[in-house]
Amino acid sequence: MLVVRDCxxxxxxxxxxxxxxxEVQPGETFALLGPNGAGKTTLIRMITDILRPDEGTIHLDxxxxxxxxxxxxxxxxxxxxxxxxxxxxxxxxxxxxxxxxRPKAARDRAMALLERVGLAEWALKQVQTLSKxxxxxxxxxxxxxxEPRLLILDEPFSGLDPLNVQLLExxxxxxxxxxxxxLLSTHQMxxxxxxxxxxxxxxxxxxxxxGPVRQLKRQFADHSLSLxxxxxxxxIPGVRRAERVNGDFTLALEPGADPQAVLRALLERGVEIxxxxxxxxxxxxxxxxxxxxxxGLDQGRSGPPTVDEPLPAEVGR
Amino acid sequence: xxxxxxxxxxxxxxxxxxxIRRKAFLFTVIGLPLFYTVLMVIMIKPQxxxxxxxxxxxxxxxxVDSSGLLANAPRDIxxxxxxxxxxFGNASPAATQVFHAEVKFYPDxxxxxxxxxxxxxxxxxxxPADYLQTGKLRRYATTTNxxxxxxxxxxxxxxxxxxxxxxxxxxxxxxxxxxxxxxxLYALNNKGEFELxxxxxxxFDFLIPFAMGMLLGLSIVIGGQYLLQGVAEEKxxxxxxxxxxxxxxxxxxAGKLIGLGSAGLTMVGAWVLxxxxxxxxxxxxxxxxxxxxxxxxxxxxxxxGYLFYGSIMTGIGAITNNxxxxxxxxxxFTIMNFIPFYLMTTILGRPDSGLAVxxxxxxxxxxxxxxxxxxxxxxxxxxxxxxxxxxxxxxxGWLAIFVAGRIFRxxxxxxxxxPNLPEIxxxxxxx
Numbered sequence: 001m002l003v004v005r006d007c008x009x010x011x012x013x014x015x016x017x018x019x020x021x022x023e024v025q026p027g028e029t030f031a032l033l034g035p036n037g038a039g040k041t042t043l044i045r046m047i048t049d050i051l052r053p054d055e056g057t058i059h060l061d062x063x064x065x066x067x068x069x070x071x072x073x074x075x076x077x078x079x080x081x082x083x084x085x086x087x088x089x090x091x092x093x094x095x096x097x098x099x100x101x102r103p104k105a106a107r108d109r110a111m112a113l114l115e116r117v118g119l120a121e122w123a124l125k126q127v128q129t130l131s132k133x134x135x136x137x138x139x140x141x142x143x144x145x146x147e148p149r150l151l152i153l154d155e156p157f158s159g160l161d162p163l164n165v166q167l168l169e170x171x172x173x174x175x176x177x178x179x180x181x182x183l184l185s186t187h188q189m190x191x192x193x194x195x196x197x198x199x200x201x202x203x204x205x206x207x208x209x210x211g212p213v214r215q216l217k218r219q220f221a222d223h224s225l226s227l228x229x230x231x232x233x234x235x236i237p238g239v240r241r242a243e244r245v246n247g248d249f250t251l252a253l254e255p256g257a258d259p260q261a262v263l264r265a266l267l268e269r270g271v272e273i274x275x276x277x278x279x280x281x282x283x284x285x286x287x288x289x290x291x292x293x294x295x296g297l298d299q300g301r302s303g304p305p306t307v308d309e310p311l312p313a314e315v316g317r
Numbered sequence: 318x319x320x321x322x323x324x325x326x327x328x329x330x331x332x333x334x335x336x337i338r339r340k341a342f343l344f345t346v347i348g349l350p351l352f353y354t355v356l357m358v359i360m361i362k363p364q365x366x367x368x369x370x371x372x373x374x375x376x377x378x379x380x381v382d383s384s385g386l387l388a389n390a391p392r393d394i395x396x397x398x399x400x401x402x403x404x405f406g407n408a409s410p411a412a413t414q415v416f417h418a419e420v421k422f423y424p425d426x427x428x429x430x431x432x433x434x435x436x437x438x439x440x441x442x443x444x445p446a447d448y449l450q451t452g453k454l455r456r457y458a459t460t461t462n463x464x465x466x467x468x469x470x471x472x473x474x475x476x477x478x479x480x481x482x483x484x485x486x487x488x489x490x491x492x493x494x495x496x497x498x499x500x501x502l503y504a505l506n507n508k509g510e511f512e513l514x515x516x517x518x519x520x521f522d523f524l525i526p527f528a529m530g531m532l533l534g535l536s537i538v539i540g541g542q543y544l545l546q547g548v549a550e551e552k553x554x555x556x557x558x559x560x561x562x563x564x565x566x567x568x569x570x571a572g573k574l575i576g577l578g579s580a581g582l583t584m585v586g587a588w589v590l591x592x593x594x595x596x597x598x599x600x601x602x603x604x605x606x607x608x609x610x611x612x613x614x615x616x617x618x619x620x621x622g623y624l625f626y627g628s629i630m631t632g633i634g635a636i637t638n639n640x641x642x643x644x645x646x647x648x649x650f651t652i653m654n655f656i657p658f659y660l661m662t663t664i665l666g667r668p669d670s671g672l673a674v675x676x677x678x679x680x681x682x683x684x685x686x687x688x689x690x691x692x693x694x695x696x697x698x699x700x701x702x703x704x705x706x707x708x709x710x711x712x713x714g715w716l717a718i719f720v721a722g723r724i725f726r727x728x729x730x731x732x733x734x735x736p737n738l739p740e741i742x743x744x745x746x747x748x
Binding site for chain 2 (some may be wrong): 046073074076077079080085086094099142
């Protein structure tokens with residue numbers, strides 16, 4: 001279990017991360033969200049012991065992060081690269097050796113991983129001959145080779161085609177089943193909704209949202225409708241945005257808009273409605289709302305604004 | 318600072334192997350000595366060959382004698398080259414070559430010039446009436462080049478013989494023409510005995526300090542450049558952040574220093590092997606002996622100098638954003654390492670002078686300067702100076718690695734603007 005308590009990191013007097021506390025359970029997929037410059041990378045660097053917090057503590061499985069936990073954490077940074085002029089197998093095996101594997105074991109495991117991601121035939125080719133997507137898969141493999149207990153992935157899906165996205169999701173599922181924890185930092189909110197049990201959102205170094213994803217969505221739900229209908233005309237009062245997803249419409253409502261009034265207006269405009277739900281708001285809209293309205297930044301104090309119930313015991317188990 | 322030595326070793330091994338497996342490495346190992354050999358042959362061979370060629374093509378000399386001093390002069394000029402003068406000749410370099418030229422007398426300068434224009438003679442020598450009083454002579458030729466002086470030698474010797482002819486016996490004339498030809502120099506050797514001074518030995522006396530200093534300087538710079546390239550490349554290609562979750566900056570720094578230093582040593586080792594194989598016959602002839610103490614000190618100075626320069630290069634690699642920027646910053650440090658070579662005449666000539674001692678104490682120049690002093694044929698450096706110089710260099714190396722480690726820790730993750738000095742100082746304080 002990863003436990004972060006009251007972590008603060010300042011740069012030249014400005015707090016990049018301010019009193020951040022959260023826990024991530026074993027086997028859980030946890031989302032770390034926030035706009036650019038919110039402090040996510042600084043927080044991750046503290047968890048990976050690249051940076052030391054000015055205040056607060058970070059523990060993994062009861063041990064403070066540092067030399068003792070180094071083998072248990074793997075990190076795929078957003079800005080990433082590989083040694084280009086070496087063979088793919090060697091580049092990957094090097095990470096394995098650094099994670100404490102013997103050279104032979106590192107090569108075996110590297111080969112198995114390349115097979116798993118469909119790059120076995122590229123093992124002896126130089127990294128620079130691989131396509132961007134292939135390199136991305138090799139980079140993901142570098143984080144997997146040490147079989148870490150905590151896997152921190154920053155935008156792991158970027159640059160991958162849908163098939164490879166599926167492959168990566170399968171691999172992460174396998175790792176979670178084996179007891180690994182995944183900390184996912186991404187701006188792809190649909191991935192967070194699909195993959196993550198819980199989420200933490202930072203804004204300007206502060207925690208502004210923290211809790212189970214489903215609960216966060218429910219909390220903001222009064223602002224969204226889900227509709228199965230033949231069409232949705234423009235200009236319905238209270239509807240900020242209509243988006244068609246797989247034949248259904250998601251209507252984002254303006255603050256304070258009454259869903260019943262929207263339904264009445266739709267019927268009056270002659271829309272044929274098959275089904276109508278007061279839906280949860282897309283996470284993306286919650287994200288935009290929280291950042292734009294500066295929610296959770298009151299009194300410069302950090303902390304989740306509303307969701308403060310205990311962690312669900314069943315998470316990841 | 319707790320290091321995992323197995324990780325340091327893994328990093329060092331990777332750095333070493335990837336470096337020495339590069340084509341550029343092999344190219345430098347073989348290419349650089351080859352380049353210098355070819356350069357030397359291209360530069361020196363024509364110079365010597367041209368002098369010999371001048372002697373060979375100098376077949377006849379026209380003489381206009383207004384002084385009457387040369388009436389009975391020999392009609393043949395005989396010139397000998399000394400043994401070893403033409404190492405590039407077809408004949409054995411040890412052999413003496415003899416050249417002959419004919420002397421033709423002309424009644425006046427007009428006739429002589431006509432003969433010269435008609436290529437009947439190669440040159441014309443005009444001896445004025447007052448030659449004995451003034452010593453003034455005039456020489457005429459159809460062309461000149463920078464090696465014209467080569468043809469002066471036969472003319473001078475012929476004049477000596479002509480002026481003395483009949484006044485002295487021929488043997489004496491021969492001696493006067495070249496009085497110091499067989500002059501041997503005996504000098505005190507390191508055993509306190511006077512020993513015949515060998516010209517080849519003299520060459521090695523110069524070459525060995527030069528080569529040792531150059532190799533030491535080069536190996537430090539090459540190791541440093543590998544570090545600079547490695548760090549700058551890794552930074553440019555954004556490899557470091559994912560590595561640094563697994564290894565500490567200190568481990569990365571230590572692994573790189575060890576691995577790339579070894580690669581630099583391998584290159585120098587290969588050069589020493591190539592060089593000593595090529596020079597061995599000459600060195601054996603000249604009874605050249607390099608003291609084991611000198612080699613041990615060279616290794617010591619390499620390690621300390623490399624630590625000092627390597628740390629600085631690593632720091633530069635960590636604060637800059639790409640290779641080009643890194644090269645610009647590192648240039649002045651590289652130059653500093655080689656400054657003692659510009660002052661080589663002083664250091665080798667007077668190894669105990671204030672300048673030589675001062676340079677060998679100043680850490681950025683100490684390795685090369687001290688190597689020149691130690692290897693200088695007349696030098697005997699007091700032990701305390703060696704200890705002090707090494708101590709200062711070790712201190713500077715420790716400081717450099719301490720500062721570089723801190724810059725490295727922060728600089729590796731910084732991208733964008735290259736920090737200025739106050740920012741770098743802040744990093745050193747805060748890291």
